[in-house]
Amino acid sequence: MPVSAAASAREILVRLHDVMAARRPAQAKLNQVVRIIADALDSEVCSIYLLREGVLELFATEGLKQEAVHVTRLALGEGLVGTIAANVETLNLDEAASHPDFAYKPETGEELFHSFAGVPIVRRERAVGVLSVQHADPRRYEEVEIEALQTVAMVLSELIANAELVDGRGGETDRVQSTAPVRLAGLKLVDGMARGNAVYHQPRITIEHTVAEDIEAERARVYAAFAKMREQIDRMANQAEFGVGGEHDEVLETYKMFAYDEGWSRRINEAIDSGLTAEAAIERVQQRTRSRMRQISDPLLADRMHDLEDLSNRLLRIVSGQMGTAAQQGLRQDTILIARNLGPAELLEYDRRRLKGVVLEEGSLTAHVTIVARAMGVPVLGRVRDVRQLVAEGDPLLLDAGESAAFVRPSAAMDEAFEAKLVLSQKRRAVFAALKTVPPLSRDDHRVTVMVNAGLRDDVAAIELTGADGIGLFRTEFQFLVSATLPQRERQQRLYRDVLEQAGEKPVIFRTVDIGGDKALPYMRADDEAEENPAMGWRALRVALERNGLMKAQARALLEAAAGRTLNVMFPMVSEPWEFDEAQALFEAQRAWLAGRGRRLPGEIRYGAMLEVPALAESLDILLPKLDFLSIGTNDLTQFLFAADRAHPKLAERYDWLSPSILRFLRRVIGPVDAAGVDLCVCGEMGGRPLEAMALIGIGIDRLSITPAAVGPIKAMVRSLDVGGLRTVMADLLAQPPRDMRGTLGAWAAENGVELA
Incomplete structure (x- = not known):
């Protein structure tokens, strides 16, 4: 067994490089990949499962029965493989059958093997498959072996995406884990309805090449990117670009701490040593950070890990040369903007003709961007948890901020219901517009x-x-x-x-x-x-x-x-x-x-x-x-x-x-x-x-x-109102308030023909 994770991974990547470069069908390449990994890790079984039509399909194996290939299927969350994909986590077990999620598949012949280790094959933060190894003797795999598997899984994701073997549209944009509609719940920040395609405020970096041709050249690129990033962070401190006081200072100090953290830069260097390109090495370390974030329950510590993720994205943009926001690149279609958070100046950079709505992972009713968006008439839904993990670039979106919801990849029924409500809303707006004089x-x-x-x-x-x-x-x-x-x-x-x-x-x-x-x-x-x-x-x-x-x-x-x-x-x-x-x-x-x-x-x-x-x-x-x-x-x-x-x-x-x-x-x-x-x-x-x-x-x-x-609806309400009668009722209600003031007033309005659009 190799003495280090980098050496172990590099040995496999050197052999995989020729496989990936060959002009052969993807299935043949995967068959060769599992043999190489099993041999390099001295493992009796190596298997690759890929996400197809929402389930994990055994695509290639060395050591299990070949007749199980393309036959054995596991739902997300089913068995050890399904659990790895659903949770985007690594498992390392000396006795697989002892795990509560173990599911026996007799057609594979896996009853002969006790130990099991598996890592997710991740593409743009989403599991698109699982790479696993098994051994007859009960033993936990060494940490160097697990790290080698994780590095190889990253390279496999490139091969799989380019060959369009998984759900979605290949390397262009990958789905979350299925094409099923998803309802996102959040907090209404600015009311309104909108339809458009998802565009990330900071477009995701697509890593085209994962295996390095020249390790020292890749290391030099990372050193240069670190120097530029640290210069940017220092400039923020000197010019106070982040704002001053309170959370801004804390964020800046955290950024500086991570930017100069030797442990972080060392881990990226180790990933390059394993044979990865600069971009892939940063992403490899970032995947490990995300895995740790999923296990953190302390919200303060989780926030700090989010800061490291933001800084990793900054480093990735620098090293790849892909800088700038979606606003600077220009919107090409009706857009629902997706972001962790936004500043008011950033929002104003967008083309108002194309920007139809905003969905934020954070955001609040008092945030500057909320006030500006309301002035612009752009509906905003905030506090949408994991939105950047649940929505892919280009996904169709229906935003109904009034209902505190957004619908991703809507079904025909959802689309029809939304359209009917939108048409009704537009008719009401036309009625209100007629009231302007x-x-x-x-x-x-x-x-x-x-x-x-x-x-x-x-x-x-x-x-x-x-x-x-x-x-x-x-x-x-x-x-x-x-x-x-x-x-x-x-x-x-x-x-x-x-x-x-x-x-x-x-x-x-x-x-x-x-x-x-x-x-x-x-x-x-x-x-x-x-x-x-x-x-x-x-x-x-x-x-x-x-x-x-x-x-x-x-x-x-x-x-x-x-x-x-x-x-x-x-x-x-x-x-x-x-x-x-x-x-x-x-x-x-x-x-x-x-x-x-x-x-x-x-x-x-x-x-x-x-x-x-x-x-x-x-x-x-x-x-x-x-x-x-x-x-x-x-x-x-x-x-x-x-x-x-x-x-x-x-x-x-x-x-x-x-x-x-x-x-x-x-x-x-x-x-x-x-x-x-x-x-x-x-x-x-x-x-x-x-x-x-x-x-x-x-x-x-x-x-x-x-x-x-709101002018039209308020005018319509006033014109349907008897103010004298209302003031008499309000005096009585405030003298002896009902338990449900809102319900009582709503009922009075309905009884008296008050228009509450």
Whole structure:
């Protein structure tokens, strides 16, 4: 037996090289492969099982009965071979029959053999077959033998894919383990339906050649790739490309730890010694990492292993020369994008005509990409576990984010049902589009103001498309989030002027930049340590008042952009009246500075605040005399009231917006605001849902700022509503809340003909 795994594998690969290069049928090659492996490992049996039509078929064997070839079949999970393929794991047993998953197949004659070892044949993270060896005497195979088998299995995957021997479409794109439809469950991040083909944000690297011609040349390629990768990681640290503070710093430190880990580079070198190319060696070590990840129950340790996987992908891209994302390569068809996670700038790189939806392995309701996707009208499903293992590049996908599901390789029945629902949805959208010139006037002539939320220059077109009353919330931080450097004042001014000009006579409310906390900017370094609760941390107005140079520049940009017009400015996350006072004083100082230099200024400045922090509700008597308007941000307000992080997957949908706690709190705010004659608006996702919007109107809200897609449904709801009757009912319900407020309101709406699309 060879003295090392590398020597053992290299001995086999040298002999396999000639087999693979020969012009012979694939079956003949496999027959020769099992003889070579059995001989090299001094094993009495060597067998290859391949996945065909969803089951594992004995394709070639040395040592078992030849009449069993193409006859013996095992389902995924059946027997030792089926267990290896189903779990993508290695088994090494001195007594095969003692394993609980052992299944005896009499036609093979395997009752003569006691020991068993098997490794999965993996193609793009999926088992497409199993390579096994057996021996008459009970013994566990040595570690060097197992490693040799794993290396050989990698080379076999290339031969098998090129010969198109397994399920799928050969080397072009391999199926998971069957062509059966799969339903993926996740968390609705952005509502909507979409159809398209799966495209990976970072396309998978196809390893075309696994056996090295020149080991030293391959080693030099890996050394060069490591040097380039480490240079990239160091540059990230110096330029803070990863963002700063909190998780970003932790990720960067983990990346640096792995990038300079000698054990990792040594294992890749050992794989090259066994006769693999640089790409195959990296993938070989990566397969071992994935195998370890499947056995890890500690979520923190599993996350670190995911970081190593990401870094391995980076190294593989460098060594193969296949850099860039799918956006940079260009979309060629209607696409459902698949990614572990995305940043807002990355999403904006994609062609909106082709990008139909997004499925994320991670993602949260508060993530920047979710906000941008909602503004773009792109449905997003997040928290889809193992999506990158369950979906192959090019797979047809149906995305129904409203149902928190996506359907991979849908059946004809699934496709038909989806199409029927989509057609109905499109008809409803056509009905809503027809309402764009119709005011949101209730049956009892109560006018509700319906505005849109925006953050991009292109979003302003939604005013005309929907017939909205204006922009109730323009998120100025989008320009900061998608920029590699701090946007200069001139750039900011140009954006704000364009927005005002496109809006015409309709009002635009600019929210000053809401950054920090979980919206870390790559070019702003936090002074303090990592934040455990970034949503409640150093962000929004807190950042702006401390780093007031940024706010001064934004103030001048807004003041000059709104020359001769009315400027509506809103400050986010005001917790105390003095914070509003300082922010207003800063704007007024900039107005005086510009006036002193003869600059043209707005005809009027209206100042407002966002009520997101519950504490502000206790100071309204102090604040209201200073305000022109107040906006309620229901997204943050809800998580603060319930002490529930909306980004946490277990809490994201735990608390209902129609809870009496929320509705009573809002009603308590409405009274003094109305009495003070201050405009009050709800600027959160709550206002864009028909049933929730109905409840808000029922407690006295007359102004909503919502996503453009929600304007039509909300208009339709308002026009079918008797506001006076609703407000009487809501007063009774909040006096004595029912156990199921949502169900009670839904039933009332149905009885009274309220349209809840």
